[in-house]
Amino acid sequence: MKFFLAGELLKSDVFLSTTNNIENENIEEYLGIVYVSVGFIGINPKKIVLNQHEEMIKELSKQCKLANGDAIIGLRINYIEGLIHAYGTAVKLKLND
Secondary structure, X not given: OOEOOOOOOOOOOOEEOOOOOOOOOOEEEXXXXXXXXXXXXXXXXXXOEHHHHHHHHHHHHXXXXXXXXXXXXXXXXXXXXXXXXXXXXXXXXXXXX
16 A cells, blocks of 8 residues: 655646746636545545545546646645545636747
8 A cells, every 4th residue: 555655746737836926837727726636534644645635636637638628736635534636726827938
């Protein structure tokens, strides 16, 4: 069983950022909030299995792409009352010429 380690990269089809902007990129359009929630029972929230994080990131990326987005900004993952919540804002980046 593989556990999520602080600093370990999560792979995604879209650019992920925990900040509200992306350095050297311009946001063309804000597409809306992407959100996913997963329950966990009997697992210490500090030792959430990496696969759950990866699946959540995949789902957020899928939602972003369905909205025609290139990136998710303001990405947050929280643990509240037996649930893991992941959310952020899907955005379309302006193409640099």
